[in-house]
Structure formats: structure tokens, C-alpha cells
Amino acid sequence: MPELRHNVLTREWVIIATERAKRPEDFIKKRKEKKTLPAYVATCPFCPGNENLTPPETYVVPDTSSWRVRVTPNKFAALSYQGERRRAIQGIRRTVTGVGIHEVIIETPDHSKTTALLADAQVETVLQTYLNRFLFASRDPRVEQVTIFKNHGEAAGTSLEHTHSQMIAAPVITAQLRDRLINALGHFDEFGECIFCRVLDQELKESTRIVHESEHFVAFVQYAALSPFSMLIMPRRHMACFSEITDAEAADLARNLRRTLGKLYHGLDDPDFNYSVRTAPTEYAGVKYYHWYVSIIPRLTKLAGFELGSGMFINVSLPEENASFLRGVKVD
Amino acid sequence: MPELRHNVLTREWVIIATERAKRPEDFIKKRKEKKTLPAYVATCPFCPGNENLTPPETYVVPDTSSWRVRVTPNKFAALSYQGERRRAIQGIRRTVTGVGIHEVIIETPDHSKTTALLADAQVETVLQTYLNRFLFASRDPRVEQVTIFKNHGEAAGTSLEHTHSQMIAAPVITAQLRDRLINALGHFDEFGECIFCRVLDQELKESTRIVHESEHFVAFVQYAALSPFSMLIMPRRHMACFSEITDAEAADLARNLRRTLGKLYHGLDDPDFNYSVRTAPTEYAGVKYYHWYVSIIPRLTKLAGFELGSGMFINVSLPEENASFLRGVKVD
Numbered sequence: 091m092p093e094l095r096h097n098v099l100t101r102e103w104v105i106i107a108t109e110r111a112k113r114p115e116d117f118i119k120k121r122k123e124k125k126t127l128p129a130y131v132a133t134c135p136f137c138p139g140n141e142n143l144t145p146p147e148t149y150v151v152p153d154t155s156s157w158r159v160r161v162t163p164n165k166f167a168a169l170s171y172q173g174e175r176r177r178a179i180q181g182i183r184r185t186v187t188g189v190g191i192h193e194v195i196i197e198t199p200d201h202s203k204t205t206a207l208l209a210d211a212q213v214e215t216v217l218q219t220y221l222n223r224f225l226f227a228s229r230d231p232r233v234e235q236v237t238i239f240k241n242h243g244e245a246a247g248t249s250l251e252h253t254h255s256q257m258i259a260a261p262v263i264t265a266q267l268r269d270r271l272i273n274a275l276g277h278f279d280e281f282g283e284c285i286f287c288r289v290l291d292q293e294l295k296e297s298t299r300i301v302h303e304s305e306h307f308v309a310f311v312q313y314a315a316l317s318p319f320s321m322l323i324m325p326r327r328h329m330a331c332f333s334e335i336t337d338a339e340a341a342d343l344a345r346n347l348r349r350t351l352g353k354l355y356h357g358l359d360d361p362d363f364n365y366s367v368r369t370a371p372t373e374y375a376g377v378k379y380y381h382w383y384v385s386i387i388p389r390l391t392k393l394a395g396f397e398l399g400s401g402m403f404i405n406v407s408l409p410e411e412n413a414s415f416l417r418g419v420k421v422d
Numbered sequence: 423m424p425e426l427r428h429n430v431l432t433r434e435w436v437i438i439a440t441e442r443a444k445r446p447e448d449f450i451k452k453r454k455e456k457k458t459l460p461a462y463v464a465t466c467p468f469c470p471g472n473e474n475l476t477p478p479e480t481y482v483v484p485d486t487s488s489w490r491v492r493v494t495p496n497k498f499a500a501l502s503y504q505g506e507r508r509r510a511i512q513g514i515r516r517t518v519t520g521v522g523i524h525e526v527i528i529e530t531p532d533h534s535k536t537t538a539l540l541a542d543a544q545v546e547t548v549l550q551t552y553l554n555r556f557l558f559a560s561r562d563p564r565v566e567q568v569t570i571f572k573n574h575g576e577a578a579g580t581s582l583e584h585t586h587s588q589m590i591a592a593p594v595i596t597a598q599l600r601d602r603l604i605n606a607l608g609h610f611d612e613f614g615e616c617i618f619c620r621v622l623d624q625e626l627k628e629s630t631r632i633v634h635e636s637e638h639f640v641a642f643v644q645y646a647a648l649s650p651f652s653m654l655i656m657p658r659r660h661m662a663c664f665s666e667i668t669d670a671e672a673a674d675l676a677r678n679l680r681r682t683l684g685k686l687y688h689g690l691d692d693p694d695f696n697y698s699v700r701t702a703p704t705e706y707a708g709v710k711y712y713h714w715y716v717s718i719i720p721r722l723t724k725l726a727g728f729e730l731g732s733g734m735f736i737n738v739s740l741p742e743e744n745a746s747f748l749r750g751v752k753v754d
Contacts, residue, residue, distance in 0.1 A: 091520050094520055102598075105500050107500055166442055168728075170423045184427075186435075188423050237728055247726025258728055258732070264734045265433035266734075267732070269601065292514065364727035366732070392578075396588070399570075401596040
């Protein structure tokens with residue numbers, strides 16, 4: 091019989107289609123041909139030498155010859171860098187000027203490499219760059235919520251193949267984040283514990299949904315994962331905000347992230363995916379009830395009318411089988 | 423400058439990308455070739471004569487020769503018809519047995535017709551069938567939330583081209599619906615009015631986002647629409663639950679729905695879309711603070727990492743332009 095599982099972090103229900111579940115192998119991307127990317131593409135705005143195709147950089151990690159990581163404003167920014175944050179309230183209408191920061195983080199000069207194929211040190215530099223831009227954006231008094239995210243592949247919403255991430259710093263906090271903060275606060279008040287720490291503790295005890303453990307982070311498929319192979323990488327140490335990460339933890343997260351994405355890359359033949367850093371804003375650093383993490387969502391299935399019309403999800407795979415499959419994919 | 427708009431019904435924020443917005447014409451589906459479907463396909467489980475390819479029907483609207491609308495259990499049901507609803511609570515885990523009802527509503531015997539191409543009377547029969555199945559499912563003591571929805575086209579999650587809808591009656595109420603009920607209740611307590619009635623009233627006054635008005639229903643693009651051309655069709659009369667609809671209203675909704683979908687079909691060249699009936703459960707019939715409606719979501723853009731990672735949306739079109747464009751599409 092199918093089973094409904096409750097996600098305690100988000101209060102969402104998911105139907106785990108236990109009986110008609112697909113096997114992990116069924117999600118391996120069927121490619122027309124194996125695509126190998128060149129290291130340099132003359133028309134790519136993210137390749138070294140083509141810097142004039144993007145707005146001037148806002149941050150760069152230099153290399154002996156050029157750069158290792160480069161950050162520029164998004165040429166097609168969703169929010170305006172210039173202007174004041176102003177809120178208009180008229181009757182039931184609430185409008186805020188679309189000001190904020192929208193940057194692109196070019197993760198490597200090498201056009202041919204995605205995260206799974208980079209060196210650990212390079213991924214670490216990317217994460218340190220995230221931290222730099224996160225702190226920069228958080229200092230902007232117009233900004234309430236900073237989202238760092240990556241779109242990999244067409245189904246994940248990108249057409250640019252040169253590996254990159256983005257940051258959008260928005261002038262409002264979303265109802266979704268507010269609801270999750272309140273949910274976590276309610277759990278803390280009732281049980282005297284961080285709900286995220288509790289979830290991680292239980293996952294480690296049960297161990298069936300663990301994908302990859304490293305010194306400071308644990309990658310796992312959630313008990314109530316909404317979609318096939320979606321995973322969290324959670325810090326073992328309690329931290330509400332991404333800004334609290336130490337250098338040692340960032341280095342460890344780089345190793346963990348690269349291996350976890352490597353398991354997807356090699357196990358499912360480079361599926362399209364999104365990841366994002368889900369964190370409380372910096373002003374929440376130190377609170378006992380919230381806990382930041384990285385959320386990875388492979389884009390293997392489509393949202394349909396049921397999900398859009400109800401807020402409930404159907405997962406056509408078993409979280410335990412997803413994790414077992416990925417544990418079995420060897421990465422260096 | 424871009425503008426952030428607040429959706430008062432869902433508390434979601436959307437970035438309306440006013441400056442880099444695409445024109446309505448940019449969303450017209452680029453087809454390889456215009457596809458005309460045959461009226462009958464020998465292998466289609468939903469075509470007349472092939473009834474043995476589906477589970478036995480649970481409801482049928484007969485016609486002189488065979489049937490006008492036919493309902494069967496979904497062959498690949500997400501929930502089990504058999505079994506008791508049982509909830510298991512162990513520590514932080516909440517699990518409910520996956521029992522409920524999952525049916526397919528075959529909207530016409532004619533393989534070649536989508537809703538926009540059907541006769542008004544046929545769409546009315548479909549809506550009366552929705553009502554029958556909604557009431558049937560709502561009487562099942564295991565059921566808490568009934569979702570009626572349609573997936574049209576591959577991007578909307580269907581591979582079967584014979585036009586059909588589905589109903590999933592689930593044994594839990596979702597956090598999303600609960601949050602919207604609470605949000606509406608809060609507005610009622612504070613302002614003494616239904617927030618949906620207020621939104622509809624304001625849309626009618628401003629008129630710039632209205633797509634199609636009929637005697638009992640109004641189709642409009644929301645002020646804070648999350649995606650291009652997404653629309654609500656809302657009853658003018660205050661009703662919390664779909665079960666409260668009268669026969670006259672159902673007939674009018676059929677005409678409105680067919681014309682509104684016709685505007686999408688002819689204006690954007692048959693885009694993929696989902697629609698769903700968003701309603702309070704039957705036990706809420708008569709409450710003053712909630713209001714049911716039909717939500718139509720054309721699948722013209724992809725959710726990417728920002729939306730998945732923040733709960734905020736970017737709409738790359740202007741609701742007012744969407745509505746103006748659709749008003750200009752003539753349908754009979």
C-alpha cells in the first residue's frame with residue numbers, strides 16, 4: 091500500500107508510491123549522445139577572455155594568469171541594483187520596489203567542467219565566494235533574504251552550459267521561509283530542541299537514507315523527500331545561518347558537495363538539477379531553533395496538476411532505495 | 423524598475439520583471455508542425471470500444487450509443503481504494519496509510535477534442551461529473567481533501583493525448599490549504615469580509631486584468647500572478663466549497679471555462695497547461711471567509727533554483743498585458 095509521509099521541516103505531505111515506484115535505474119537520463127564540452131568556447135560570456143560580454147565584475151578570486159572564480163551582476167537581473175526600497179500599501183495591495191542584488195558566480199574558467207568534475211579546492215573557492223557574496227548582500231539595508239542557487243541543465247532552468255551559480259538578494263522575506271522559521275520555533279518551544287538537529291540525529295541512527303558522510307556534513311535523502319533523489323546536505327554542528335560556517339567546515343562541505351553531486355553525475359548520467367543554500371538571514375545567526383543546509387533537487391520528474399492544485403506531492407521512488415543506489419556509486 | 427507584488431490569497435511574493443518582460447507573443451508555442459489528432463485511436467484506453475483497457479467504470483454519463491463522459495479508477499493509482507486510514511506517530515514521524523480515491527474523468531469520446539474545442543453542453547456535463555465525483559469522494563470518511571485537476575500536454579505532466587481530468591481524494595489536508603484557510607480567516611476576522619470577494623471586487627473595478635466575464639463567473643489574471651498567463655476563474659457569488667455550485671452556475675462556468683481555455687488555445691497555439699478546482703472541503707460549505715475557484719496555469723516557463731530555493735517567483739510577463747492579449751483573442 092502507498093504511504094503518506096509528513097515532512098516535519100516543511101509540514102508538507104508526500105505520497106510515497108511504494109508499489110508503483112520506479113527503480114533507481116529508471117531515472118538514468120536517456121541521452122541521444124554523450125556530450126563532451128570543450129574547455130573554451132569563443133562565444134561563451136563566462137569563458138576567460140570574454141569578460142567584456144558580462145557587466146564588470148563585482149568580485150574575483152585571482153589566479154596566476156587570470157581568475158579562478160568570477161562574480162558579475164546578472165546581465166538580465168531580476169532586481170535593480172539602483173534605487174530605494176519603498177513599500178506601497180493601498181487597500182489589500184502590497185507592493186515593494188524591485189531593488190536588490192542579482193549576481194552570477196562563474197565557478198571555474200574551464201567551460202567543460204561541472205561541479206562533480208572540479209577539484210575539491212576549486213569547489214571550496216566557490217563556497218568561500220558564496221560566503222563573501224552572502225555577507226556582502228546581507229549588509230545591504232534593503233535586503234531581507236539572500237538565496238544562493240544553481241541551475242544545471244535545461245530542465246533546471248538554464249541554457250548556459252558553463253557552470254555557474256547565482257545569488258538573488260531580495261527586499262522581502264518570503265512566506266515560505268517565515269513559515270519554516272515559525273514551524274521550527276514552535277518545535278523548539280515544545281520540545282526544547284532544534285527540529286533539524288533532531289532530523290539529522292534520527293537519519294544517522296537509521297542510516298538507510300544516508301548518501302555521504304563527511305567530518306562536518308551529512309548528505310541524505312529525506313524520509314519524506316518530495317521528489318526522486320532530492321537530498322539535503324546538513325551541517326552536523328547546529329548553525330542557523332550560512333554565515334556561521336568556519337573555514338574547516340567550508341572545506342569539508344566542498345568535498346561533500348562534490349562527492350554527492352558526483353554520485354548523481356556518475357550514477358544517473360549527469361541529470362539536470364538545482365541546488366540552493368537554505369538559510370536564515372544573518373540577523374538570525376545564533377538562534378537555537380533554525381539550521382541551514384544545502385538542498386539538492388534533481389529534475390527527473392515534472393510537477394503536474396495534482397501538485398500545483400493541492401500542495402501535496404507524489405514521489406514515484408523510494409527514498410531508501412535512492413540513498414542505497416547513490417551509496418553504491420563510487421566517487422573519488 | 424521591477425516590482426514585487428504580494429499575493430494576498432497565498433502570501434507569496436512575485437517579482438514582476440517589468441523591464442525585461444517578454445511580450446505576450448513571445449509565449450506562443452513554437453511547434454515543429456501543427457498536429458491534428460484523429461477522432462479515434464485503436465490503442466487509446468480512453469476511446470470508445472477500448473473500455474476493457476481501463477479498470478471498470480465507477481460512473482458514466484450515457485449517450486444514445488455509448489457514453490458522453492466516463493469515469494474509471496486510475497490504472498496507476500497513487501492511493502489505494504482498499505484499506506483503512508491509519509496514522510502512525512513515532513517520535514517526529516507521522517505516517518498515514520496511502521488510502522483514498524484516484525479516478526480518471528474521460529471528458530469526451532472524441533480523441534481529437536480538447537476542452538477548448540468541445541461544445542458548451544459537453545463541458546457542462548464534465549463539470550457535473552466533477553461535482554458528482556467530488557461529492558462521492560467527500561462522503562468517504564477516510565478522505566480529507568479532494569483535488570480535481572487536469573494535465574494538458576507533456577510539460578503539464580501527461581503523455582495521454584485523449585482529453586481527461588483526474589481526481590485524487592487524499593486522507594490528509596495539506597499544509598498549503600490549511601495555511602490559506604487560516605490566512606483567509608485572519609482577513610475575515612480583521613476586516614469582516616471574504617478576502618476572495620474583495621480581490622474579485624477590486625479586479626472588476628480596475629478591469630485591466632479581466633480576461634472573460636460571464637453571468638456567474640469572472641476569469642482574470644491575478645495582480646500578483648506567479649507565472650505568465652496564469653488565471654483564476656472565480657464565482658461572483660460567495661461560496662466556500664465547490665459543492666455549493668448550482669446547476670445554472672455550473673452551466674455558466676462551462677461556458678466561461680471553455681472560452682477562457684479557448685483564448686489560450688487560439689491565442690498561444692494550444693499551450694500545455696494545468697487547471698485545478700481549488701476548494702475548501704465540504705465540511706466548510708457555508709463558511710464566510712473562504713471562496714472556491716478554478717486555477718489555470720499554462721506551463722510556459724520552468725521553475726528554477728531561485729523559485730525552488732526561496733519560495734519567491736519571477737514572472738517574466740506583465741499580468742495586465744497577459745489579460746489584454748487574451749481579451750483580444752476572439753472565441754465563439
